[in-house]
Amino acid sequence: MNRLLWSLLVFIFILLLAACGTNEQSQQNSESSSSEDQVAEVPEVEVKFGEQPIPVKEKTTIEAAVTQANEPVEDADYVDFEIWNESNGQESSKTIEAEHTGDGIYEIEYTFDSSGTYQVIAHTQVGDLHTMPQVEVVVGEEQSSTSDNSSSHSHEDSQDHNDMKEKFMVHFMKEEGFKAGEETQLTTHINQMEQPFEDGLVSFEISSDQMDKHLYVDAEEQEPGEYIASHTFPAAGSYTITIHYEKPNQDIHGHQEETIEVTE
The missing domain is CATH 2.60.40.1930 (Macroglobulin (MG2) domain)
Structure with a gap:
């Protein structure tokens, strides 16, 4: 009788351990899923x-x-x-x-x-x-104009507006500065029609009197519209960074030139 009771208690104890493990795993999965679902809103x-x-x-x-x-x-x-x-x-x-x-x-x-x-x-x-x-x-x-000029101006404004919609906004990050001999990140943000320019082909063309020839560095998209590449500048001086961005299948080809100062 004692042996039977002892066996029953052991069986109940094993069932309780299994139930606790299942609940804990379920809670962890729930927390993990909740964490993944929490995506920060764009400011x-x-x-x-x-x-x-x-x-x-x-x-x-x-x-x-x-x-x-x-x-x-x-x-x-x-x-x-x-x-x-x-x-x-x-x-x-x-x-x-x-x-x-x-x-x-x-x-x-x-x-x-x-x-x-x-x-x-x-x-x-x-x-x-x-x-x-x-x-x-x-x-x-604002300057006044005749009705003819106004009509012409209206047409030009419409054309300018259409051109602006197609414009690309390219922001090259150079606020933190660059030092010679240290690996640094080249970062640019690109928007098209006020939306992130995603899945583009982006590269940095680097030229300077400190270099024998132009160097091209491919960038990778880290966040929507954000492209980053690593580079080490060989010496202090003035450098020209040309940001090339394109989507050949959409006949999009553009570039923007920036000048930076690399310090010792």
């Missing part, structure tokens, strides 16, 4: 100006209100404003780091030195997520 950025047209040669406050999941982002890695006059092209752009003033607001003070239409991109990095909304702003008094 939203609203660029704000004063009333347009903005005055020429006067300090103007430009703000970026950054939110994520409808909550203000207080710890963005950076918010940089890239600004250029359309008549001069993006190669004349200036990039200015914004200061966080609280409640998810990042701002700069900027003086527009001439009238015209300007493009402003708010390059924003929050964790692994990058977004770069582009807005247009008018600076200086």
Whole structure:
């Protein structure tokens, strides 16, 4: 009788251990699945100006209100404003780091030195997520025109708008600087029509007086629209980085040139 009771107790104990193991495994699987399902939302950025047209040669406050999941982002890695006059092209752009003033607001003070239409991109990095909304702003008094000119201007505006939709926004990361003899990351973010340029063929063409010939380095896409490659600069000096991006099957071929300074 004692032997039978002992056997029964051992059997019940084994059943309890098996049940605990199953519950624990189920809980771990549930937690793992829940963790994988939690994908960070892309931050939203609203660029704000004063009333347009903005005055020429006067300090103007430009703000970026950054939110994520409808909550203000207080710890963005950076918010940089890239600004250029359309008549001069993006190669004349200036990039200015914004200061966080609280409640998810990042701002700069900027003086527009001439009238015209300007493009402003708010390059924003929050964790692994990058977004770069582009807005247009008018600076200086608008000029009046005759009805014929107005008609022509309207057609040109429509064409410009269509061209802008096809434009690519390329942001090469050079804020952290580059040092000779150290492996460093070359990083660029590319958007097409304000959407990440995904699954593209991207390479960095590197040239300098420090080098005998041009060097091409293929980049890999790490995040949607973010392309990264590793490179070690041989010596200090000025280098030209040309970012080539393409999708041959869609007849997309483009490039953007950047100049960097490599230090000792």
